[in-house]
Amino acid sequence: MLPIQPDRFLADLHALRKFGAAGVGKGVVRPAFSEPDIAARAWLAERMREAGLSVQIDPVGSVFGLSEGQSLLMGSHSDSQPEGGWLDGALGVIAALEVARASVEAGGPPVSVVSFQDEEGRFGVTTGSAIWSGNLTLDKADGLTDRDGVRFADARALMPDRSDSFVDPSQFTGFLEMHIEQGPVLDREGDAIGVVDAIVGIRDMKITLEGEQNHAGTTPMQGRRDAFQALSRFNMLIAERFANVVTPRTVWTIGHVTLHPNASSIVPGRVTFSMQWRDGDSDRLGRMEQIIRDTAEDVAQSGGFNLTFGPMLGLEPVDMDARLRDALEQAAEADVPGRWRTMPSGALHDATNVSEMMPVGMLFVPSIGGISHAFGEDTAEADLVTGLRVLAEAVDALN
Amino acid sequence: MLPIQPDRFLADLHALRKFGAAGVGKGVVRPAFSEPDIAARAWLAERMREAGLSVQIDPVGSVFGLSEGQSLLMGSHSDSQPEGGWLDGALGVIAALEVARASVEAGGPPVSVVSFQDEEGRFGVTTGSAIWSGNLTLDKADGLTDRDGVRFADARALMPDRSDSFVDPSQFTGFLEMHIEQGPVLDREGDAIGVVDAIVGIRDMKITLEGEQNHAGTTPMQGRRDAFQALSRFNMLIAERFANVVTPRTVWTIGHVTLHPNASSIVPGRVTFSMQWRDGDSDRLGRMEQIIRDTAEDVAQSGGFNLTFGPMLGLEPVDMDARLRDALEQAAEADVPGRWRTMPSGALHDATNVSEMMPVGMLFVPSIGGISHAFGEDTAEADLVTGLRVLAEAVDALN
Numbered sequence: 001m002l003p004i005q006p007d008r009f010l011a012d013l014h015a016l017r018k019f020g021a022a023g024v025g026k027g028v029v030r031p032a033f034s035e036p037d038i039a040a041r042a043w044l045a046e047r048m049r050e051a052g053l054s055v056q057i058d059p060v061g062s063v064f065g066l067s068e069g070q071s072l073l074m075g076s077h078s079d080s081q082p083e084g085g086w087l088d089g090a091l092g093v094i095a096a097l098e099v100a101r102a103s104v105e106a107g108g109p110p111v112s113v114v115s116f117q118d119e120e121g122r123f124g125v126t127t128g129s130a131i132w133s134g135n136l137t138l139d140k141a142d143g144l145t146d147r148d149g150v151r152f153a154d155a156r157a158l159m160p161d162r163s164d165s166f167v168d169p170s171q172f173t174g175f176l177e178m179h180i181e182q183g184p185v186l187d188r189e190g191d192a193i194g195v196v197d198a199i200v201g202i203r204d205m206k207i208t209l210e211g212e213q214n215h216a217g218t219t220p221m222q223g224r225r226d227a228f229q230a231l232s233r234f235n236m237l238i239a240e241r242f243a244n245v246v247t248p249r250t251v252w253t254i255g256h257v258t259l260h261p262n263a264s265s266i267v268p269g270r271v272t273f274s275m276q277w278r279d280g281d282s283d284r285l286g287r288m289e290q291i292i293r294d295t296a297e298d299v300a301q302s303g304g305f306n307l308t309f310g311p312m313l314g315l316e317p318v319d320m321d322a323r324l325r326d327a328l329e330q331a332a333e334a335d336v337p338g339r340w341r342t343m344p345s346g347a348l349h350d351a352t353n354v355s356e357m358m359p360v361g362m363l364f365v366p367s368i369g370g371i372s373h374a375f376g377e378d379t380a381e382a383d384l385v386t387g388l389r390v391l392a393e394a395v396d397a398l399n
Numbered sequence: 400m401l402p403i404q405p406d407r408f409l410a411d412l413h414a415l416r417k418f419g420a421a422g423v424g425k426g427v428v429r430p431a432f433s434e435p436d437i438a439a440r441a442w443l444a445e446r447m448r449e450a451g452l453s454v455q456i457d458p459v460g461s462v463f464g465l466s467e468g469q470s471l472l473m474g475s476h477s478d479s480q481p482e483g484g485w486l487d488g489a490l491g492v493i494a495a496l497e498v499a500r501a502s503v504e505a506g507g508p509p510v511s512v513v514s515f516q517d518e519e520g521r522f523g524v525t526t527g528s529a530i531w532s533g534n535l536t537l538d539k540a541d542g543l544t545d546r547d548g549v550r551f552a553d554a555r556a557l558m559p560d561r562s563d564s565f566v567d568p569s570q571f572t573g574f575l576e577m578h579i580e581q582g583p584v585l586d587r588e589g590d591a592i593g594v595v596d597a598i599v600g601i602r603d604m605k606i607t608l609e610g611e612q613n614h615a616g617t618t619p620m621q622g623r624r625d626a627f628q629a630l631s632r633f634n635m636l637i638a639e640r641f642a643n644v645v646t647p648r649t650v651w652t653i654g655h656v657t658l659h660p661n662a663s664s665i666v667p668g669r670v671t672f673s674m675q676w677r678d679g680d681s682d683r684l685g686r687m688e689q690i691i692r693d694t695a696e697d698v699a700q701s702g703g704f705n706l707t708f709g710p711m712l713g714l715e716p717v718d719m720d721a722r723l724r725d726a727l728e729q730a731a732e733a734d735v736p737g738r739w740r741t742m743p744s745g746a747l748h749d750a751t752n753v754s755e756m757m758p759v760g761m762l763f764v765p766s767i768g769g770i771s772h773a774f775g776e777d778t779a780e781a782d783l784v785t786g787l788r789v790l791a792e793a794v795d796a797l798n
Contacts, residue, residue: 083612083660121664147661183617200616204663215772216652217599217677218582218745223769228653232631253615254627256663257656264603264655264673266772274663278616346617370622372614373665 002102002392006385009098012047013384016040016078016094017086027375028090030080032118032127033061033155037079041159044078044093044115051101053113058166059138061117061159062128065100066167071110072395073172073358074099076179077119077128077350085180085377087384089119091365092178095388099395109399112172116350117159123152125204125313129350132166133357135315174324174359174398177351178391180379184370185343192386193332193340194364195325199352200249200344201285201317204276206256206310207296209234211303213261213269225304227271228259234299238275241291245284251346252277252288280317280344318352324361324398331393332363336386347372363391401501401791405784408497411446412783415439415477415493416485425485426774431478431517431526432460432554439477440558443492443514450500452512457565458537460516460558461527464499465566470509471794472571472757473498475578476518476527476749484579484776486783488518490764491577494787498794508798511571515749516558522551524714528749531565532756573723573758575793576750577786579778583769584742591785592731592739593763594724598751599648599743600684600716603675605655605709606695608633610702612660612668624703626670627658633698640690644683648743651676651687679716679743717751723760723797730792735785762790 020028020036030036041063045055048065056064063078076092093115100111117128123144130136142153156162181187186194211225235254242252256274277288293309300307332340343364351360365387368378419427419435429435440462444454447464455463462477475491492514499510516527522543529535541552555561580586585593610624634653641651655673676687692708699706731739742763750759764786767777 081660081665082662181617182614183619184622202616206663213773214769215581215746216654216675217601217650217747218580218771219650219769220582220647221650222647223583226652228656229634232634235628235631236635248619248621251616251618251620253625253663253666255615255658255665255667256661257627257658259654259656262655264652264675266654267652268654276615276663347614348616370613370618372617374612374668 002099002106002396004098004102004388004392006388009094009388010381010384012097013090013094016090019043020080022083022375024375026086026378028080028084028086029082030084031082032079032120032122033158038159040078041115047097048113051097052104053100056167057159057162058132059162059164060128060131060141060156061162062132063115064167065113067100067110067112069110070171070173071112072398073112073114073175074177075114076116076177078115079118079120081120081373083375084120085372085374087180087377087379088182088372091180091384095178095391098388099392102392103395109395111395119350122146123155125202125315126348126350126353127152129353133353135353135356169357172358174321174361175351175354176324176361176391176394177349178363178365178387179349180367180372180377181364182347182367182372186364186366187368187370189341191339191341192336192366192383193390194343195328195332195340196320196345196362196364197325197342198280198320198344199318199349200278200280200346201282201315202276202278202348203285203289203312203314204274205312206272206274208270208272208308209300210270210306214267216265216267219267224267227268227305230299230303230305231257231271231273234295237295237299238292241295242288245287245291249344249346250279250284278346282316315348315352318355320361321359324359327394327397328361328363328390331390331397335390335393363387401498401505401795403497403501403787403791405787408493408787409780409783411496412489412493415489418442419479421482421774423774425777427479427483427485428481429479429483430481431519431521432557436478437558440514443477446496447512450496451503452499455566456558456561457531458561458563459527459530459540459555460561461531462514463566464512466499466509466511468509469570469572470511471797472511472513472574473576474513475515475576477514478517478519480519480772482774483519484771484773486579486778487581487771487776490579490783494577494790497787498791501791502794508794510794518749521545522554525747525749525752526551528752532752534752534755568756571757573720573760574750574753575723575760575790576748577762577764577790578748579766579771579776580763581746581766581771585763585765586767586769588740590738590740591735591765591782592789593742594727594731594739595719595744595761595763596724596741597679597719597743598717598748599677599679599745600681600714601675601677601747602684602688602711602713603673604711605671605673607669607671607707608699609669609705613666615664615666618666623666626667626704629698629702629704630656630670630672633694636694636698637691640694641687644686644690649678649683650745677745681715714747714751717754719760720758723758726793726796727760727762727789730789730796734789734792762786
């Protein structure tokens with residue numbers, strides 16, 4: 001068994017949450033390329049060096065701590081949502097750091113560590129690992145902008161000590177990522193560990209409906225082409241038309257809405273909103289996309305609106321590697337017999353991109369109340385340590 | 400019949416639009432206290448003096464041209480929307496000026512003229528006339544700020560030649576305001592004149608629904624408390640429940656929506672939106688308010704949302720004075736028999752405030768395509784002259 005040190009692991013985890021601490025519970029505000037994110041990555045690079053790893057920060061700000069020769073890559077991301085929790089991503093990075101430290105102290109097996117950049121999608125979707133895996137070209141990424149119009153190209157230029165080249169993936173035998181579940185299942189069922197069998201696919205696009213801006217007092221309801229009403233109608237129709245296509249695990253969300261001119265005395269003339277949907281089955285994702293496009297067309301034509309679809313970002317569902325998954329399941333059964341389960345990941349992870357280059361496995365620990373992407377996100381420290389132990393045992397067994 | 404001169408009236412109307420000309424069609428950019436607005440008011444004061452009226456600019460920049468002794472007050476406002484038309488307000492001011500000139504030349508009846516300040520609400524709502532009527536105290540008004548944070552107190556200080564005192568309303572026997580309709584009815588029906596029977600009342604309040612912010616991938620649809628879904632449900636229910644309460648002239652608008660945190664990968668936890676409704680009948684406005692409050696409660700309770708109502712702003716419907724209205728109707732029937740109608744005003748006007756101090760009457764001319772609060776706003780010059788003539792004939796008859 002690798003000589004992991006739970007106290008050192010927890011101390012580093014709490015040290016990391018000081019970067020961008022929200023001052024609300026353990027919450028953090030550490031979006032990609034923000035000052036706290038850049039400072040946190042410099043701190044991480046220093047911990048990697050102390051652990052005897054050689055640091056390479058790639059051109060987009062993903063931080064690698066490399067072991068010599070062939071190694072197992074472990075990690076996640078250290079950037080957060082605009083209002084994020086302390087464990088989302090950070091847990092996988094610090095657990096990987098501890099396992100790597102322990103294996104150096106034990107004289108192997110060789111483990112490398114990574115913190116990918118912009119997993120939370122300030123600019124794209126899992127941007128850093130998408131670029132590394134070739135799912136997104138650097139040229140295309142540089143043109144992406146965040147909600148304030150900042151370009152990715154300008155944001156990544158803020159990240160110091162970047163290498164000119166990307167890390168060669170051929171040196172890695174596989175990738176292991178530990179993450180909080182971000183859902184209610186493990187917590188509700190009283191399980192300590194979830195071994196992921198597949199990561200669901202995701203589709204995400206912006207839709208714009210343009211009607212007619214007008215005076216909210218003198219324009220009769222009949223004559224209106226009210227963009228908010230069009231959005232509300234679209235939202236209701238979608239729910240009806242999805243009914244016989246989706247499963248209880250399918251989800252869809254309208255999470256971003258921008259009305260123009262957004263004034264109480266003016267009939268809104270334009271709305272841009274996000275439509276995102278996720279499912280484990282590619283075909284279903286496609287059928288849902290068709291319903292979304294058809295419904296938007298129907299709403300636009302019947303109400304006299306101009307319709308524009310933004311580019312569709314998306315990732316296909318991904319199965320985890322059988323050998324890595326088996327090692328995680330055996331470690332879980334040995335450590336917490338009967339208190340673990342196999343489950344899909346409803347959330348997207350860097351592992352989705354990395355799976356195009358090497359075998360990938362993922363491990364979940366419980367999220368209290370299923371809360372995530374919020375300051376209130378948390379996990380019992382005993383569960384964090386259990387996750388670290390299962391991870392270390394699996395790495396041992398894979399050796 | 401008063402010796403009004405249509406050419407002189409149209410020439411002044413075109414001269415006024417040169418102040419703050421947008422360079423797009425006949426559009427103007429002349430918000431309250433902007434350089435063009437201040438210059439336009441100086442120009443107006445000069446025209447009033449030429450017409451033999453004594454000028455008094457009140458402490459908030461409303462420009463009065465006073466006739467001696469008891470007189471009928473006529474006018475509107477010469478400030479514009481940030482992107483406004485050339486007739487909104489300006490028409491009523493220049494028509495009043497021409498009628499006052501004609502009555503001086505004819506030796507009576509005595510007519511005074513006014514251009515109220517900030518009718519378009521850079522700082523408040525019909526700010527100048529609201530202060531004159533006592534609906535808004537000067538102290539409170541001075542604390543109001545525009546979108547850029549400029550205080551009303553500082554803005555009005557820019558207006559030269561202000562008097563220390565407000566104009567005494569007791570010298571006026573009534574108030575007549577001509578205005579463009581700002582709606583599609585007269586233009587669509589081919590009528591030349593609309594005699595206003597009432598200015599609709601308005602209610603406006605912000606509503607906040609707070610659910611649970613969560614991860615858009617890992618939170619099953621079942622367990623969600625999605626604030627956008629709650630808003631959409633509220634919007635649909637309102638339309639159903641209003642159905643047997645409203646008339647074809649009733650309007651309601653959700654024009655402002657703020658989602659939190661407004662990100663495509665997060666189930667929105669909170670929404671604040673504006674609910675504004677207008678009608679000519681106070682009781683109906685009250686019944687609608689009850690439906691709005693009950694529906695919001697239903698949505699909140701059934702979906703597990705926390706509900707907050709902001710303060711309700713509003714103005715009661717105002718009936719036009721029977722005698723003034725009768726004079727306008729008879730003049731319209733004499734001038735354009737069968738081509739005029741009685742109608743409510745869906746938009747707010749200075750007359751709403753003035754009605755608290757004296758009898759008021761209002762006259763509408765057609766807005767081409769119903770367009771207003773936009774550079775494209777316009778009215779056929781023949782209709783402008785018809786409006787002037789009907790106004791003059793009514794003033795004659797009232798004598």
